[in-house]
Amino acid sequence: MVVKKSTIRAWSRLGQRGSVFAIAMPEIAKENPKVKLLTADLALLSGMDRYIAACPDQFLNVGIAEQNMVGIAAGLAMEGYTVFATTYASFIAVRSLEHVRQHLAHMRCNVKLIGSSAGVVAAKSGVSHWATEDLAFMRALPGMTVLSAADSLAAIKMVQYAASTDTPVYIRLSGGLNCPIVYEEDFEFEAGKIIRLRQGEDVAVLSTGLMAAESLEAAKLLEEKGIQAAVYDVHTVKPLDQEMLRRIFEGYRLIVTVEEHNIVGGMGSAVAEYKATFGRAPRQVFLGFPDAFGRAGNQRYIWEQVGLTAPQIAERIARELDSRDE
Amino acid sequence: MEESREEKIKRLQELARQIRLDGLSMALAAGTGGSHIGGSFSCVEIMAVLYGEILRLNPREPFWEERDRFLPSKNHCVLAHFPALAAAGFLPREELTEFQKNGGRMTGYPRNPEIGLEYSGGSLGMAISVGIGMALAAKESGRSSRVYVLLGDGELHEGSNWEGIMSAAHYHLDNLTLIIDRNHLSYDGDTEEVMALGDLAEKFRVFGYRTISCDGHDVGALWNAFSVQPEQGKPTAVIADTVKGKGVSFLENRRESHHIAITQEQYEQAVAEVTAW
Numbered sequence: 134m135v136v137k138k139s140t141i142r143a144w145s146r147l148g149q150r151g152s153v154f155a156i157a158m159p160e161i162a163k164e165n166p167k168v169k170l171l172t173a174d175l176a177l178l179s180g181m182d183r184y185i186a187a188c189p190d191q192f193l194n195v196g197i198a199e200q201n202m203v204g205i206a207a208g209l210a211m212e213g214y215t216v217f218a219t220t221y222a223s224f225i226a227v228r229s230l231e232h233v234r235q236h237l238a239h240m241r242c243n244v245k246l247i248g249s250s251a252g253v254v255a256a257k258s259g260v261s262h263w264a265t266e267d268l269a270f271m272r273a274l275p276g277m278t279v280l281s282a283a284d285s286l287a288a289i290k291m292v293q294y295a296a297s298t299d300t301p302v303y304i305r306l307s308g309g310l311n312c313p314i315v316y317e318e319d320f321e322f323e324a325g326k327i328i329r330l331r332q333g334e335d336v337a338v339l340s341t342g343l344m345a346a347e348s349l350e351a352a353k354l355l356e357e358k359g360i361q362a363a364v365y366d367v368h369t370v371k372p373l374d375q376e377m378l379r380r381i382f383e384g385y386r387l388i389v390t391v392e393e394h395n396i397v398g399g400m401g402s403a404v405a406e407y408k409a410t411f412g413r414a415p416r417q418v419f420l421g422f423p424d425a426f427g428r429a430g431n432q433r434y435i436w437e438q439v440g441l442t443a444p445q446i447a448e449r450i451a452r453e454l455d456s457r458d459e
Numbered sequence: 460m461e462e463s464r465e466e467k468i469k470r471l472q473e474l475a476r477q478i479r480l481d482g483l484s485m486a487l488a489a490g491t492g493g494s495h496i497g498g499s500f501s502c503v504e505i506m507a508v509l510y511g512e513i514l515r516l517n518p519r520e521p522f523w524e525e526r527d528r529f530l531p532s533k534n535h536c537v538l539a540h541f542p543a544l545a546a547a548g549f550l551p552r553e554e555l556t557e558f559q560k561n562g563g564r565m566t567g568y569p570r571n572p573e574i575g576l577e578y579s580g581g582s583l584g585m586a587i588s589v590g591i592g593m594a595l596a597a598k599e600s601g602r603s604s605r606v607y608v609l610l611g612d613g614e615l616h617e618g619s620n621w622e623g624i625m626s627a628a629h630y631h632l633d634n635l636t637l638i639i640d641r642n643h644l645s646y647d648g649d650t651e652e653v654m655a656l657g658d659l660a661e662k663f664r665v666f667g668y669r670t671i672s673c674d675g676h677d678v679g680a681l682w683n684a685f686s687v688q689p690e691q692g693k694p695t696a697v698i699a700d701t702v703k704g705k706g707v708s709f710l711e712n713r714r715e716s717h718h719i720a721i722t723q724e725q726y727e728q729a730v731a732e733v734t735a736w
Contacts, residue, residue, distance in 0.1 A: 208592015
């Protein structure tokens with residue numbers, strides 16, 4: 134797949150979900166006839182027309198029945214298929230969680246779950262359609278690889294990676310159309326390897342999903358105040374990149390984790406669990422949903438309620454650095 | 460010489476007896492911790508007919524692609540399933556009483572196709588969907604494999620079953636058979652009092668199934684039900700009318716038999732009853 138700046142812009146317009154299902158999946162299915170794509174009545178919204186036209190026999194719509202979808206995916210996987218199953222992150226990671234635990238984690242089925250609209254992009258549809266605990270649920274399952282895409286290109290790389298493995302993977306897609314670009318050029322995606330997006334010596338910002346773009350914006354604002362923030366994309370929430378984290382812990386006195394997710398059990402928690410094994414480690418600030426749902430509104434409104442917009446992230450980091458200096 | 464129907468029935472009845480005797484040895488070996496005797500003994504004849512006659516399996520080639528797939532959704536039935544697997548050559552009979560050994564290969568409903576365990580069930584209401592995936596795969600590859608899913612009747616309280624039941628008909632999976640062990644008892648009592656299931660045969664019929672009701676302890680009736688040619692485009696549901704704890708007087712039709720410990724004395728009484736039956 135040739136990746137040019139113009140294609141990156143086009144994929145950004147399609148968003149993460151559109152890029153995955155209209156661009157990446159048809160290629161993956163054409164290459165491997167043992168690939169199946171299952172959806173729970175979300176083909177239209179996911180932009181699967183091209184896929185369905187190109188690979189009709191590799192597609193199955195199970196209707197609005199997420200548990201059944203994951204079970205069928207497991208049965209197909211037991212018979213040698215590489216199965217992708219998708220719907221809203223809130224439904225695939227929560228409604229069908231026991232099927233994921235039993236069939237994917239326990240029985241080690243080769244199923245890739247793609248949870249779309251994670252975080253709060255489903256804004257005004259309300260809490261039922263938000264996914265702000267999916268990372269916690271998926272991360273707690275033995276053997277699951279948990280990925281969280283920063284932009285459309287990263288999302289495409291993740292499904293390509295998932296297609297090459299024979300283990301269960303959860304891919305968290307967030308945002309809607311016009312997804313901000315984090316990776317302006319083609320890059321090497323390696324699962325489990327944190328990517329440094331920006332250098333800086335004053336604070337390390339560990340971000341995931343849409344918060345990568347937001348954190349980069351925050352870093353620019355901080356730079357205007359003379360604060361140099363390093364920004365990292367923790368695209369693999371499980372397994373953690375322990376080697377890189379160790380270096381970050383050694384190099385900074387303050388780290389800030391930023392995620393469009395509950396601060397309970399998400400990426401920040403994963404980092405903190407590992408950090409706790411060190412005698413000396415930097416202080417950590419957790420940015421995310423403060424173990425509360427909040428009121429519905431548009432996505433930016435919801436982010437503002439919990440301090441996840443770039444100016445708020447920058448302001449909080451500046452304050453934390455100040456208080457540390459006192 | 461080909462086996463006559465009478466001989467076949469006699470053989471399957473003897474197999475059922477052996478399964479119950481082995482199941483009792485397992486129940487005794489479980490000690491005071493107890494085991495799921497009731498729901499195992501209600502499906503003994505179903506296991507005997509499946510493993511003795513219906514399922515195409517080869518213990519020397521457990522991963523044979525053309526094999527039939529049997530998924531025990533009500534996986535609590537190990538006191539019937541493991542003895543049937545032993546009789547079919549998947550397990551040494553001596554190993555049966557180790558079914559609760561710490562870390563054992565049979566302990567805790569594991570998936571292990573090498574010993575004929577296709578599916579790790581136990582949490583109810585989840586296996587139909589997996590069976591559908593397997594049946595779709597068999598159809599796509601042109602294999603003649605059939606998929607059988609054994610369900611408890613109480614298990615049908617779980618809503619996820621009905622997602623699967625609906626979709627198997629939608630996908631025209633005539634290579635899928637659902638077997639309902641209709642023993643009328645869940646852990647807490649009569650299914651019709653706990654949560655009424657009503658006329659299951661009618662329910663499956665309107666869901667688009669070729670539906671067969673039969674006496675679940677009559678091996679001849681079960682054999683007929685399982686060996687009827689499938690109706691094109693329709694999955695099959697066999698509603699097997701059974702008795703929980705069947706074959707042992709002090710266990711029959713008692714909700715306590717769901718999970719119970721038996722003493723040496725009770726074991727001996729049960730063996731005498733099963734042997735005489």
